[in-house]
Amino acid sequence: MAQKALVEELRKIVGEKNVLHSDVDMQLYQYDACLQERRPDAVAFVHSTEEVAGVVKVCNKLGVPFVPRGGGTNLSGGTIPIKGGVVVEMIRMNRILEVDRANLRARVQPGLFNLELGTALAPLGYQYLPDPASQKAATLGGNVAENSGGPHCFKYGVTTNHVLGMTVVLPDGQVATIGGKAPDTPGYDLTGVFVGSEGTLGICTEVVVRIMRLTEGVKTLLAIYDSIEEGSESVSAIVAAGMVPATLEMMDQLVIQAVEASIHCGLPLDCATVLIIEVDGLKDDLEAQTQAIVDLCKAHGAREVRVAKDDAERAMLWAGRRGAFGAVARLAPSYLVCDGTVPRTALPQVLRKVAEVGKKYDLRIPNVFHAGDGNLHPLILFDWRDAEQKARVMKAGMEILELCVELGGTISGEHGVGLEKIDAMRLVFTEADIHSQVRVKKAFDPRDLANPGKMFPVPAEVLSAR
Amino acid sequence: MHADLGGLQGRLENIVGAEYVSADPEVTARFAVDGVKPGLTVRPGTQDEVSKVAATCSAAGATMIPWGGGTAMGLGNRPSSADAVVQLDRLDRIVEFDAANLCVTVEAGMRLGALQETVAEKKELLPIDPPADSKVTMGGLVATNQSGPGRLLYGTVRDWLLGMRVVLPDGQRIRCGGRVIKNVSGYDMNKLFIRSLGTLGILTEVTVKLLPLPVKRTAMVSLFPELSQATAAVGKVLESFLLPEALDVLNPEAMTLLAPSLELTAPAGSWGLAVSLAGSRETVDRQERDFAALFRDGGGVVTPLQDGRTVPAWDAIRNVFDLLPAPPAQRVLCKIAVSISRTGEMLAAAGALGERLGLSATVVAHAGSGVVWAAFPLGRTAPPEALLAEALEGLRAKAVATGGSLVLQAAPANLKARMDAWGKPGEGFDVMRRLKAEFDPRGLCNPGRFVGGI
Secondary structure, eight states, X not given: OOHHHHHHHHHHHHOGGGEEOSHHHHHHTSOOSSSOOOOOSEEEEOOSHHHHHHHHHHHHHHTOOEEEESSOOOSSSTTOOTTOSEEEEOTTOOOEEEEEGGGTEEEEOTTSBHHHHHHHHGGGTEEOOOOOTTTTTOBHHHHXXXXXXXXXXXXXXXXXXXXXXXXXXXXXXXXXXXXXSSSOOSSOOHHHHHTTSTTSSOEXXXXXXXXXXXXSEEEEEEXXXXXXXXXXXXXXXXXXXXXXXXXXXXXXXXXXXXXXXXHOOOOOXXXXXXXXXXXXXXXXXXXXXXXXHHHHHHHTTOSEEEEOOSHHHHXXXXXXXXXXXXXXXXXXXXXXXXXXXXXXXXXXXXXXXXXXXXXXXXXXXXXXXXXXXXXXXXXXXXXXXXXXXXXXXXXXXXXXXXXXXXXXXXXXXXXXXXXXXXXXXXXXXXXXXXXXXXXXXHHHOTTOOBSTTSSOOSOHHHHHOO | OOOSHHHHHHHHHHXXXXXXXXXXXXXXXXXXXXXXXXXEEEOOSSHHHHHHHHHHHHHHTOOEEEESSSTTTTSSSOOSOOSEEXXXXXXXXXXXXXXXXTEEEEETTSBHHHHHHHHHTTTEEOOOOOTTTTTOBHHHHHHHTOOOTTHHHHOOGGGTEEEEEEEOTTSOEEEEEOSSSOOOSSXXXXXXXXXXXXXXXXXXXXXXXXXXXXXXXXXXXXXXXXHHHHHXXXXXXXXXXXXXXXXXXXXXXXXXXXXXXXXXXXXXXXEEXXXXXXXXXXXXXXXXXXXXXXXXXXXXXXXXXXXXXXXXXXXXXXXXXXGXXXXXXXXXXXXXXXXXXXXXXXXXXXXXXXXXXXXXXXXXXXXXXXXEEEEEEOOTTOOOHHHXXXXXXXXXXXXXHTTOEEEEEEOOHHHHTTSOSSOSOOTTHHHHHHHHHHXXXXXXXXXXXXXGGO
């Protein structure tokens, strides 16, 4: 392909210094944390909606695909330019444009890190709730693209419940403002369709999000168990008792040991699992709720329940959970994150079966997961240099997703389909289901230029044919 | 105008049985939409029958109007064609109630009231309170995304919807989402169909998540001499830690209508601020005290609506338009949606418009959500349609200027003939048109009723 012409055109839009195209640079943009790679033809750093529209128009003119990239933390290959073309680097569009307390909204650019929004809002007494564990490195634009979850979504919902509107550059380069601070914009819910579309329907360049008051009180507990069943049963018991904790997170022994080795947050190394539970809201009943949870956990076999006494202790518990994915990197050179989801009560069953899959394929599979919403993350450990082992990992991963679907769940809770789960789409969807999604893609992107080659297990001709 | 309905009727009878198809003018008259009578009505009994009905209508080129509880049939523009009304009332079964996972799957024709009764047996609740909430069907609720006062704390059904099954206009059956809380497998197709007013297909099954029933519930209403005092109190609440379920501002006309049900005397010209509280005993009691103090500090006179009074009083407040003397056919009901801080302004503007036209407008704002409902009764004193349409367009322009909208929820057909129910389509309309073309290329589902003539 005429890379030179492409680079020339892109330079006219974003300036010479904002276009990368050297071999080394293309190597740096050919991967994320998934197992596949592909070099782009160029990378364009964008700074405004106009620049994004300009870049997309260039891609249209030359018939070149484009892939928006934020933090690249999706773990499903969403940011790999699998058909080449232009990576649109969003990271410099990272401003908070407005915090509108009277309307409980904030307007932000997509390159802003999730944590930075939280950090800016906290001193004002507000928060943005979806909080993926990768929030230090995950951007809001990426959160929109993946419909990110996080520990708090059992009570507060996922990204789509907190995004009210956005400015998008459509795949033909047209700019549209959809949704906004006012609710119920007449027409189809384009905002809702766009959230979770993994960059395949266009590029969002501005996001209107819901902000909420910080809660008056919060209590964080750590329950420690000698069996993983007791932990998952406690989760169901808490929910059955009519409580809606803000978070219900679990880690198993392998993860705990890795976390302790890297973060030293005081987790017992000999236990089977720990459960991190947080309740929040008005302070009046938090003591009572905490006590009820302590009692329930103990009744279901917890050998110890610790209640964080202050913010420092609370932060320590969370540091362990948030650092889990990073810490697991100590255990093996690589791991595959399974992102299957099941109805919460099926957790004990699915965890037993995941362990069986590990035995069958002779693989170690630590588990860290959002127990409240049934989203498990078995992390299959391996060495990427060992091709035979890698093949077993892929088989084991697919088998785990099959298990989730059999138990009434699905193949991805928060990390997206991307490249990695394209084939798994058929586990949950019929031909007609998939084709209906393809219709959406065609309505937005008839030329199949926006992040092509992702999500759909159909030939490219189907996507670009009219 | 109608397609070859003679042949169609027979084919539909073969699918659902003769007793469930009717072309009797007396029956079809009851299913007229904005005065447009359907050629026939058909009542499939299973999702599979819905699929066959759609395929058959589609093959005959017949237009279809899905009909659930019929509670929102006034919404939108006059249909450009209505060959078959597809009634979903026979699809009223629970498919699966998974109480342990706070999740229920029902057929789309199940009424919200019936769903609530079933899940209440396990002390659970779908915390959505749209208008006519006992009669509205789950399919209708999703197709319109109607909400009530509880939107403040709980959002809309959009926030509780986990999955659905849809019959596309050509009869194909598809599934969207699933029954797990987090699901990013492919596009979020639920969002495509929510509030699409049945223009992309017929919803046949809905899965929603549920909430444990709150232990305690109470309410109170405060009267303020001035609107500004009520809106100032709303501002204070939104800045506080308090977590009310609902916070409704009611104009003096609404308060006059409500006074008997609430057993209070509202001095002429008083504005009401009603709050509903739910949760644990401790948090409800504390909020009750805090709200009373906050309202009194702001110049309000507080009436608690406690214990046995809570439910009937709150039901009256939620359904204040049912207390209007003019029958529904003789009123215009508008929903104005604006950013939260503009609700007071729109509330005042709607009331003032009523005064200018000599119509006593009943106006209620879900003040923390940015939704204002205004009802204008049209008696013999009603102004000519042209004048009314012009005035309402003026009110709409105000809402649109702030980034909001005004939608006709119900209005006489002759007013709709002069005024688009939705207003001018916004940005992204090209994509909407292409979505419609992909899913319903021949324009068979609810033609003409939706935004921009879709």
